[in-house]
Amino acid sequence: MSNDGLNSATVAQPESARSPQQRPHQGLVILGIALVLIAIVLMVWLFRPHTDPYTESVLQLDGDANNGRSMFVMNCVACHGQWAAGEVGPSLRGVSERLSRSQLIHQVVSGETPPMPKFQPEARQMADLLSYLEQL
Ligand code: HEC
Numbered sequence: 001m002s003n004d005g006l007n008s009a010t011v012a013q014p015e016s017a018r019s020p021q022q023r024p025h026q027g028l029v030i031l032g033i034a035l036v037l038i039a040i041v042l043m044v045w046l047f048r049p050h051t052d053p054y055t056e057s058v059l060q061l062d063g064d065a066n067n068g069r070s071m072f073v074m075n076c077v078a079c080h081g082q083w084a085a086g087e088v089g090p091s092l093r094g095v096s097e098r099l100s101r102s103q104l105i106h107q108v109v110s111g112e113t114p115p116m117p118k119f120q121p122e123a124r125q126m127a128d129l130l131s132y133l134e135q136l
Pocket residue numbers: 071072075076077078079080088089090091092095098099104107108113114115116117119129133
């Protein structure tokens with residue numbers, strides 16, 4: 001009975017006492033894990049979200065904020081207020097500090113947040129509107 005502790009102490013071989021030769025596959029395992037990690041990173045990079053072609057073409061254009069202002073007056077002031085300070089919809093002052101350019105485009109064309117309707121401006125018009133929004 002009193003020998004139990006002694007026996008297990010002598011039988012158990014601590015991990016650190018084993019020499020590397022007794023674990024010949026360790027290097028391979030580490031290499032395998034590294035390869036799997038590299039593969040995962042590669043997949044994530046390959047399948048990263050692409051901006052859609054519409055957003056892409058809007059972002060390539062240099063918008064005219066004056067035209068954008070006209071568009072805003074025609075389409076947006078009813079909800080966002082004459083000077084974008086907010087009515088039914090929220091104030092858009094400094095909105096480009098909260099949202100990225102693609103998020104702004106998405107907000108306008110997606111119609112995902114009713115009651116704000118889904119707008120379908122041409123890329124050129126959207127670029128104009130975008131540069132107006134960025135000035136707010
Ligand atoms: C019928 C009312 C309405 C009209 C018209 C409208 N909006 Fe909106 N808009 C809203 C509402 C309501 C929200 C808030 C949606 C939410 O987040 O739930 C909003 C949100 C937004 C936001 C995001 C604000 C933020 O801080 O997240 C932007 C940008 C925006 N609108 C731009 C526009 C532009 C540009 C137009 C014109 C082309 C427009 N809106 C027309 C009602 C409207």
